[in-house]
Amino acid sequence: MDNHPISCYHLGQYFQIDGKQLQEQYKEHISEYDSWEQKSHADEWMLFSKNVSTRLSIDETALSNGELYTIVTNKEARGRKGAIVAMIKGTVAEDIITVLKKIPERLRKTVQEVTMDMAANMQLAVKRCFVNAHRVIDRFHVQKLAYDAVQEARIKYRWEALDQENEAIASAKKNKISYQPEVLSNGDTLKQLLARSRYLLFKHHIKWTEVQKRRAELLFERYPELNRAYDLSIRLGNIFKVCKSKEHAFKHLALWYNDVESSGIEAFRTVARSVQSHYLSILNFFINRSTNASAESFNAKVKAFRATSRGVRDVKFFLFRLSKIYA
Known part of the structure; x- marks a missing residue:
């Protein structure tokens, strides 16, 4: 008898492999699942x-x-x-x-x-x-709290802009005139400016593109509180990048906390209270920078x-x- 190699295609003609059946065979017989010592409590x-x-x-x-x-x-x-x-x-x-x-x-x-x-x-x-x-x-969970506080301020202003636009549209309809929203120098309307600024507020300003720089300039000019909030978030992140020891970081954290208190931004006061409550564990980052x-x-x-x-x-x-x- 000649020795001819048998292809997978030819094998497939003789053996019809059912995927579900194969999975059951693996689970029940091949995998050693039944004898697994942690099986009785694994789901707990x-x-x-x-x-x-x-x-x-x-x-x-x-x-x-x-x-x-x-x-x-x-x-x-x-x-x-x-x-x-x-x-x-x-x-x-x-x-x-x-x-x-x-x-x-x-x-x-x-x-x-x-x-x-x-x-x-x-x-x-x-x-x-x-x-x-x-x-x-x-450290990234700490920084995320600060970023969330910035976004909270942005969203608050965006809802205000949407309400103002809706009122302006209703007024224009009432007076039977065409409504034309204000278009800023970069081509954004006010609500577009606030919506499209989301991602740049997560980034350090040195990483902004020219378009984002222009958008941030217009945004912070209109909303100085948002500018202060962004600066506070960046400063908190810089503490983890610049400081080399727990003592050095503690001093910078205390100064940051004082600036938050004087800023009057309620969302950041919440962040500051969270940082104050956990500052010892936060500062332990500087032991091994883990x-x-x-x-x-x-x-x-x-x-x-x-x-x-x-x-x-x-x-x-x-x-x-x-x-x-x-x-």
């Missing part, structure tokens, strides 16, 4: 104590239907195998603490730093479980994995597959 919590390192991150992510899970990750794994330390359903501090305390105390005491956002539940969990660790609030970027990056990987799986139909099996790759 998973724990991989061996992945604990001196530097951790804690954050939350949504798996399906907005269901939140708290994830503790090992920074030293750099988002690869060994990254997952724990995944816990929900964001309740006591639930997180109960699971994390299953990690041997000697391992928990070796943790020197945990990065996080401003969420009180995260901070309490880290304080209770990793007693020797510096709690570091991510951020929570690794946790955000890992969350993106979880979402990408969820997308390739076309959603999460079986939470336990999804977490099993996730643990095989990242734990």
Whole structure:
């Protein structure tokens, strides 16, 4: 008998492979899912104590239907195998603490730093479980609060401009005349100026294009309070870029806080109060200049994995597959 290679096409004539059946075979027989030691409680919590390192991150992510899970990750794994330390359903501090305390105390005491956002539940969990660790609030979450305050002021003025335009249109109709909105020197109407300024207010002015510079000039000329708000947000960001030590940053933060108080911008006073409440954890950034970027990056990987799986139909099996790759 001649030895002829059999192509995949010819094999396909003899073996009709059903995708759903193949998936079931993998799940039930090939994958070792049935013998997985964490299967019984995986949808509530998973724990991989061996992945604990001196530097951790804690954050939350949504798996399906907005269901939140708290994830503790090992920074030293750099988002690869060994990254997952724990995944816990929900964001309740006591639930997180109960699971994390299953990690041997000697391992928990070796943790020197945990990065996080401003969420009180995260901070309490880290304080209770990793007693020797510096709690570091991510600088980008702090800066985002300031950016949100700027956007709040912009949106307030935009609604005012829309109301003024609607009133002007109604008045023009009543008087049977044609309404012509004011057109600024860059071609924007006032409401367009406020709408199109959104992205430039997120950027440092040194990164503005010539078009954005002109738009910002017109915007700040009309709305000086928006100019002050933008300057306060940039100054807060510059503290993290320029200062080299906690002491240096503390002085600049105190000056910034005083300027916020005198600015009279209520949204920024809220930001300042949040910063004041968490300043010790914020200043811990200057120990190693650590951020929570690794946790955000890992969350993106979880979402990408969820997308390739076309959603999460079986939470336990999804977490099993996730643990095989990242734990």
